[in-house]
Amino acid sequence: MTLRTSITGLAAGSLLLAGCASLPSSSELDRIAAQSIQGSFRDQGIAKVDRIKQDLAQAACSSDKAPDEATVERIQAEARATIKWPANGWYLGDFREGERIAQSGRGMTWTDASTATSANGGNCYNCHQISKQEISHGTIGPSLYNYGRNRGITGLDGPTVQPIFEYTWMKLWNPRATNACSQMPRLGHMGVLDENQIRHLMALLLDPRSPVNQP
């Protein structure tokens, strides 16, 4: 073997398959694939191999088929339990800071020096339209333009805003709380952004003065 490509799983597979034209069962293929994946990566800088030890949700959402109803319920319930609510019920920071964080796609790769939240962006514009001014936005997630305005947010507190603040906080902290296989990163839960940074993103989306909520 000249390259480090032979993994016992595949080697075993080749023996198993010798003289046999059909593939192993789907669950056996799952096992071989898992072994191949785990054996293909190594630590580099801050990106260690523990990042590919999947949790329940990552494993359950790793195919083109949705998990069963019971698993969905379990993932969402576990995710809800992870939400760390903002201290003193203080939900909104500075929308200008929020815009800066939303613009930044930096952080957490093996070429980044540190996992400190201060080094990280939210990657938001990569997938979402947010303010109308920024036309270079992705389309993987829904448009968030007029996010607060569309939900009738005209002030910074009061009973009408509270449920929307809570829902949005949940989405930013751990979107699996409402959508088990959400494509969105769990920014708060995975330590990509801290409480204050999420407050700033909240303000970007919900502060009536934010560019997001201008007509």
Add this chain to the structure above:
Amino acid sequence: MSHPIPALLLAAALAAGSVHAQTPAPAAAGAAKTDPLAEYRRLLEEGNPAELFEARGERLWTQKRGPRSASLERCDLGQGPGVVKGAFVTLPRWFEDAGKVMDLEARLVWCMEKLQGFDGAEIAKQPFDRGEMANVVALATWVAAMSRGMRFDLPQKHPQEKLMYEVGKRAFFFRGGTHDFSCASCHGVAGQRIRMQDLPLLTTNPGDGVGFAAWPAYRVSAGQMWGMQWRLNDCFRQQRFPYPGFASDVTVALSTYMGVNAKGAMSIAPAVKR
């Protein structure tokens, strides 16, 4: 060898591209939005620096090199010893002599070891733009260019080729890292973008010269020539995954998955990219 014209052309094209990017896009998603990028690519193709790597790759193929002072002219890329044309659009494939499924770059390193006496494991450790690894990228660029205009048709007869496809499919949907990303996060739905960048759907044939059929490619933003191994390596970096080994199972399996899915797509490699 290096002359200033492509560089100047590129600078002009780059400027044109950034001007276009500032133009307000129409609200509706669709072809109109991608016009500036298409124009930018058209400009770039008039002076694709990949040609320089192609020329170097061709020289490296015939040059006597390595501890055994041998050329690669007897290297079998799957079509018989020394046959280069058409090889690219059938890789990765099973190689009986190596006892494994290999992609183009893995096979080139294998030939460099067996024919020229290089240490393949040492090459595999090198960064993509250094030493013998940079030569592998140049060789891959030339080999790909020799199949330009041909259509992908990877063999799927050998059980190991089928197995690699199935492993690749599972790797494609495998979510992990700090951001829960998988290949499918960006390439599992048609017609989506990251920022202004169009994302090909790779679970099916994305069309001629798109996705798997466009690499190796010259990356203008980086000023680098990337083979598929480097392309996948940087995908995993951006997925916040740990580091994939060169020609590791995951990378060969993913190329098998994308290559088989791209059956019938015309190769335009080496392409030029943002």
